Amino acid sequence: MPMHSRRSLLGLALAATLCACSTTLPPAASAPATTPRLIVLVAIDGLPMRQVTGYRDQLAEDGFARFLDHGRWFSDAHYAHGHTVTAAGHSVMLTGAYPQRSGIISNEWRDPATGAPVYNTGDTAYTYLDNPTAPLSGTSPRNLKVETLGDVLRTRSPASKVIGISGKDRGAILPAGHKGTAYMYMGETGQFSSSTYYMATLPAWVKDFNAAKPADAFFKRAWAPLLPESAYARSVPDGQPWQYAGGNGNRLPAIVGDKMDGPGPRFYGNLLASPFGDELTLAFARAAVTNEKLGRRGVQDILSVSLSSHDYVNHAFGPESRLSHDHLLHLDRHLQAFFRFLDQEVGAGNYVLALTADHGFTDTPEWAATQGRDAGRFASAPSLALVNTALAARFGVDKLGRDFSGAGLLLNDKLAAEKGLNFADVQAAARDELLKLPGVETVFTREQLLGNDTSTPYLDAMRKSFDPTRAAQLQIVLKRNWIFSYRSGGSSHGSPYENDNHVPLLFWGPGYVGQGEVKTPVQIADLAPTLAAIAGLPAPAQAQGRDLGLKP
Incomplete structure (x- = not known):
């Protein structure tokens, strides 16, 4: 070989x-060079x-x-x-x-x-x-x-x-x-x-x-x-x-x-x-x-x-x-x-x-709930269906919500324009519907994320996650102990x-x-x-x- x-x-x-390794401490180093030869990030x-x-x-x-x-x-x-x-x-x-x-x-x-x-x-x-x-x-x-x-x-x-x-x-x-x-x-x-x-x-x-x-x-x-x-x-x-x-x-x-x-x-x-x-x-x-x-x-x-x-x-x-x-x-x-x-x-x-x-x-x-915390799972597919049903009832147009994208809900602005809808009204209505869903703490609009408000809780954190060329118009923050989840078990992350x-x-x-x-x-x-x-x-x-x- x-x-x-x-x-x-x-x-x-x-x-x-590795379990048989000796228990010696890290070896003493000789005087270091001005800069390290290798940087290791773990x-x-x-x-x-x-x-x-x-x-x-x-x-x-x-x-x-x-x-x-x-x-x-x-x-x-x-x-x-x-x-x-x-x-x-x-x-x-x-x-x-x-x-x-x-x-x-x-x-x-x-x-x-x-x-x-x-x-x-x-x-x-x-x-x-x-x-x-x-x-x-x-x-x-x-x-x-x-x-x-x-x-x-x-x-x-x-x-x-x-x-x-x-x-x-x-x-x-x-x-x-x-x-x-x-x-x-x-x-x-x-x-x-x-x-x-x-x-x-x-x-x-x-x-x-x-x-x-x-x-x-x-x-x-x-x-x-x-x-x-x-x-x-x-x-x-x-x-x-x-x-x-x-x-x-x-x-x-x-x-x-x-x-x-x-x-x-x-x-x-x-x-x-x-x-x-x-x-x-x-x-x-x-x-x-x-x-x-x-x-x-x-x-x-x-x-x-x-x-x-x-x-x-x-x-x-x-x-x-x-x-x-x-x-x-x-x-x-x-x-x-x-x-x-x-x-x-x-x-x-x-x-x-x-x-x-x-x-x-x-x-x-589920474990957090046993400890007396308000906790749960936010499922994207049924939530999207609920929002789209409400938007269709108000505006007469189906599927104004495209899908969840990253931490937000992506709205179909082109479809709204084709149907002669005011997009600001669609966005506001979608935000209102999201806020009705279990586990949702707050929802930020594109305008808020592009603004300079630094006092609203979580807004600055979500702004740091927001690239306007790639992100959905509405950014969602779930309540503490709630997670975006695609299955019934296990846990996740993604909150501020x-x-x-x-x-x-x-x-x-x-x-x-x-x-x-x-x-x-x-x-x-x-x-x-x-x-x-x-x-x-x-x-x-x-x-x-x-x-x-x-x-x-």
Whole structure:
């Protein structure tokens, strides 16, 4: 086997033995250079800050605790935009720009002119390499209107490498920016691939990684609780009726691939909703660091790794669940092994780590209701039908509401004009009907979102999520503990409330970022300007955040 292939598989061996790692603290770094050779961003999809601090006593000593005990961390960090979803969060991290500037208003939306569906990283001009490309697949950063920190770096230093890796296409593509390279997990094949936007063919090391079929090594593996049963008393037990029972089931231990004859698309998809999805992603990240020689080529590089599994787990079972609790602990151990790998491969003192999340999570409504909260699910299809019925009764025109789009209701302004209707009247009537629906807190019009009112609650947050060329005319804010939901179980996110916007913002890098907790409120839009200052680079041009001044 070639040496680069053996190195590609090193990550799997390390991950499989992470529980046997020594318990030594991060190695002391020698005096750092003026700027770090490698900047590493770790994004945990769907991780609320309350889980990091709530389970702090059960963390390993060198995963999340590396930041909490030896780094600089912000305990009051929030997204300031209102529609807190995966693509929007990932677009903010390394641009410092909110969706009002970046154009990434949601994971998917409807074209206001045609009503056609748009995917945030969809681009039919490009296809996946060595893998099928379904309609609306994420293949390029075309829809991202602003530059990333990696774009700034590669403009100044074309020899630098900027690599984004994730279980989701949007988690890889958006942080990698326009001039980086994105690799994403293929749920049908269990491989990691890229698209023709970035290259004509995959590098040899990626082909070798895929040829070894590392995802297959997890077939029939058991996801078992990491700690004794008594350690999970603070979380909700398995097997609740509101916990999604498909996929890998809703009880631990869970066998990934149970009742399947062999690895296939269903198994590869289910892998992401388990600790093994992150383990596999970090194995690929190790292979990238080793084979691309990141941080060891005399120029500065950026690596972004977005770990998707926690989001899948929280969607299925809720952040209050024992399954989510245990998944976080497994993730913590995987991070510990990855950080120690970086210490050995790149050298402590040669790189800076930053860790954040794209959004937090709302508790499952059915569980929240048992705690005495007003909670529920807002179903889009029946809600659209009710609004359209009311509008038809008033104006005599069917289907004036096209569909829900992102965080809003897209109205058919062209149809209204064709029928001689005053669109302002249609918009006002639609808003009134939305406000009658269960779970709706408020609804903002396009005019409000384009105005300068800063006193109305939630308006500024929704304004930061509003790109007038892409967003629906009416933007909806649900009540606390309510979620947009397409199924009867599990939970979600997307609100302007703390449960969805309060996320980790953690840094580590001896000599670069200092140590200790910072309680001052900050925004995740501050991450890109802060990393830019550490790297000795200007902040991305459209950044709305500020440098947090972390240098000791």
